[in-house]
Amino acid sequence: MRNYIDEFRDSEVISKIVQSLQGYSGPRLKIMEVCGTHTMAISRYGLRSLLPPQIELISGPGCPVCVTSTSYIDSATELADNKNVIITTFGDMMRIPGNNSTLIHKKAQGSNVQMVYSPLNAVELARENPDKEVVFLSVGFETTTPVIALSVSKAKSEGIKNYSVLTANKTMPEAIKTLAGDKELLIDGFLYPGHVSAIIGTDFFNYVAYNMQKPGVVAGFEPLDILYSIKVLIDNITNGKIILENMYSRIVSKEGNVKAQQKMYEVFEPVDSVWRGMGMIPKSGLGLVKNYEMFDTAKKFDIKQKDTPEPKGCLCGEVLKGKKRPLDCKLFKKRCTPENPVGSCMVSSEGTCAAYYKYGG
Amino acid sequence: MCLGLPAKVVSIDGNSGNVEMMGVTNKVSIELLDDVQVGDYVLVHAGCAIQVLDEEEALRTIDIFNEIKELGIK
Numbered sequence: 001m002r003n004y005i006d007e008f009r010d011s012e013v014i015s016k017i018v019q020s021l022q023g024y025s026g027p028r029l030k031i032m033e034v035c036g037t038h039t040m041a042i043s044r045y046g047l048r049s050l051l052p053p054q055i056e057l058i059s060g061p062g063c064p065v066c067v068t069s070t071s072y073i074d075s076a077t078e079l080a081d082n083k084n085v086i087i088t089t090f091g092d093m094m095r096i097p098g099n100n101s102t103l104i105h106k107k108a109q110g111s112n113v114q115m116v117y118s119p120l121n122a123v124e125l126a127r128e129n130p131d132k133e134v135v136f137l138s139v140g141f142e143t144t145t146p147v148i149a150l151s152v153s154k155a156k157s158e159g160i161k162n163y164s165v166l167t168a169n170k171t172m173p174e175a176i177k178t179l180a181g182d183k184e185l186l187i188d189g190f191l192y193p194g195h196v197s198a199i200i201g202t203d204f205f206n207y208v209a210y211n212m213q214k215p216g217v218v219a220g221f222e223p224l225d226i227l228y229s230i231k232v233l234i235d236n237i238t239n240g241k242i243i244l245e246n247m248y249s250r251i252v253s254k255e256g257n258v259k260a261q262q263k264m265y266e267v268f269e270p271v272d273s274v275w276r277g278m279g280m281i282p283k284s285g286l287g288l289v290k291n292y293e294m295f296d297t298a299k300k301f302d303i304k305q306k307d308t309p310e311p312k313g314c315l316c317g318e319v320l321k322g323k324k325r326p327l328d329c330k331l332f333k334k335r336c337t338p339e340n341p342v343g344s345c346m347v348s349s350e351g352t353c354a355a356y357y358k359y360g361g
Numbered sequence: 362m363c364l365g366l367p368a369k370v371v372s373i374d375g376n377s378g379n380v381e382m383m384g385v386t387n388k389v390s391i392e393l394l395d396d397v398q399v400g401d402y403v404l405v406h407a408g409c410a411i412q413v414l415d416e417e418e419a420l421r422t423i424d425i426f427n428e429i430k431e432l433g434i435k
Contacts, residue, residue, distance in 0.1 A: 143411065146409075249418040249421070251412050
């Protein structure tokens with residue numbers, strides 16, 4: 001087995017593909033990348049600037065931290081005040097502003113908030129701290145949720161009762177259906193998230209191509225993966241081929257990771273979910289099934305998430321739907337910066353505003 | 362957040378495996394995969410291996426890039 005990095009960054013191939021893309025002379029095309037990691041890579045390698053002006057890349061709601069509602073952050077920061085609770089979370093959740101505070105402020109004020117690399121580490125922490133309730137902030141798409149499911153089933157099988165998850169997990173299909181059917185947005189094609197696809201497989205994206213008449217490409221994350229996927233998508237659109245192409249077949253199969261899907265649906269079931277900027281999308285989230293409800297933080301602490309407004313003047317919602325660009329927001333680079341973010345898209349390194357801030361469009 | 366990193370499996374012990382990632386060895390869960398072998402490359406996300414890299418498919422993609430390099434593209 002080789003180290004493939006060099007092959008996927010070969011400058012000679014990149015320049016040939018860019019040359020070919022530059023030769024595009026068809027109608028204006030709007031392509032949405034749905035994954036936050038793609039958004040980051042596109043900005044980091046300056047790929048947008050390599051495309052001709054007729055090809056517009058717009059960023060979708062593919063950063064799980066960014067689409068988490070303000071009310072969820074409020075619930076988490078309120079819970080952090082409880083001295084019997086240890087909050088565990090992925091790092092990029094720490095700085096998202098709620099209405100009153102952030103988790104990092106709570107930590108500075110003495111709350112027990114800990115960053116973990118994996119939810120499995122949070123279960124370990126629960127085992128080591130039997131007198132505390134260890135809460136994991138359960139956000140993520142299909143890439144992450146099976147690992148969270150694993151942590152919950154592990155806690156159950158090991159009889160660990162002081163572990164729970166505050167769920168805001170989301171699934172991609174219903175959100176993509178909403179965007180594909182949006183009459184204002186009129187997307188010509190999708191660049192699909194490679195690692196979500198590694199779990200769910202390619203069938204759903206095939207459905208969007210054939211039933212909703214929106215072509216797409218499942219793409220990897222190296223510069224060549226992204227550029228070549230864009231080229232394949234544009235060639236297909238130009239030739240009237242409304243199909244799904246899997247350009248990340250080294251990781252993504254048709255059926256996906258069936259074992260991970262089974263674990264995810266052993267522990268979770270579809271529920272309605274609120275997406276920042278997109279509102280409530282039926283059956284687009286995941287909540288714990290009855291058999292695992294003893295691990296539901298919301299039930300343990302009787303938490304009811306309120307409907308709280310988004311920060312005034314913040315365009316995150318429109319940016320997440322691909323309807324506005326960060327540069328259209330009056331707060332961008334002025335009142336809203338990575339050091340002092342107003343909205344969630346400026347917080348996570350995978351957020352559209354943070355990527356534009358750091359690397360430019 | 363859905364970032365996955367490729368890592369090489371260097372040893373397996375029940376439901377966990379030691380993987381080498383950018384010169385560092387880490388213990389990860391391999392519970393979400395069937396039939397992982399020592400020497401396989403896996404995609405690691407949030408402390409868990411979530412997919413095995415298909416070497417044949419990887420080489421096929423590289424072949425496409427090599428063709429572009431040799432022949433140019435239209």
